[in-house]
Amino acid sequence: MTFATEELDGGITKVVLNGRMDIEGSAAIDLRMNVVGGTAQKLLIDLHDVSFIGSMGLRSLVLPAQAVSRRGGKVVLFAPAKMVEETLQASNIHTIIPIRHDMGEALAALA
Amino acid sequence: MANPLPNPRETPRTLDLTSSLGELSRVAPWIGRLAAELEIPDDTRFAIELCLEELLSNVVRHGYASEAGHFIAVRCSPSADKLTFAVEDHAPPFQPVRPADPPPETLNTLAPGSQGLRLLFRFAGAVRYERLADGNRVILEFARPPRSAA
Numbered sequence: 001m002t003f004a005t006e007e008l009d010g011g012i013t014k015v016v017l018n019g020r021m022d023i024e025g026s027a028a029i030d031l032r033m034n035v036v037g038g039t040a041q042k043l044l045i046d047l048h049d050v051s052f053i054g055s056m057g058l059r060s061l062v063l064p065a066q067a068v069s070r071r072g073g074k075v076v077l078f079a080p081a082k083m084v085e086e087t088l089q090a091s092n093i094h095t096i097i098p099i100r101h102d103m104g105e106a107l108a109a110l111a
Numbered sequence: 112m113a114n115p116l117p118n119p120r121e122t123p124r125t126l127d128l129t130s131s132l133g134e135l136s137r138v139a140p141w142i143g144r145l146a147a148e149l150e151i152p153d154d155t156r157f158a159i160e161l162c163l164e165e166l167l168s169n170v171v172r173h174g175y176a177s178e179a180g181h182f183i184a185v186r187c188s189p190s191a192d193k194l195t196f197a198v199e200d201h202a203p204p205f206q207p208v209r210p211a212d213p214p215p216e217t218l219n220t221l222a223p224g225s226q227g228l229r230l231l232f233r234f235a236g237a238v239r240y241e242r243l244a245d246g247n248r249v250i251l252e253f254a255r256p257p258r259s260a261a
Binding site: 052091097 | 133216
């Protein structure tokens, strides 16, 4: 599981995740996700290259999203693959954290 | 008639584990080998991996209270129309039950670690439980699409 960040215009922090968000993969990124969640005001989490997600992976998304939300910030999940998105939907996370597949729409949701 | 000898190149249908979360990293590669041999579609493979991760982590964390070194076995039984996975342990009785739908949630009321059983019942075609004399058996079934003709 790899993790990279990029600062975009408009004060947006983009996190790019790559790999399997299973128990092992989630443990590998949790600390860095929580650091980002503790500092970002507008957070875009790019899930395009996440091939698997389980409940521990969902937790790795929800905890930083909650931290951002508590400070009045916004979070968007970007471009999950089909089964990853089905997992987000099965957990009702899609009703709480918006999912966008178009970058322009993702950036607009954070404006 | 005696059972034929197993093909030595065939992936074993049973995976023996011990009760630690680190052991669960052995499951996905095993499923990957089975998927290649049994022509399991990617979406079905995802569902199998997801359900086994949720069920096995429940066994480790709740069944065995995170105590390492206890027995867990996963057996795959393929048939023409379904894939059956049986997970056996020697933990105290624990029957997975489909959780009730949660009330409408907000980001700040969502319990971040509460999704495991919901995912299990959503992605498995069937979930059955059998209490054993010395443990538990949970049986997961996944529909198997017809194989394309050669």
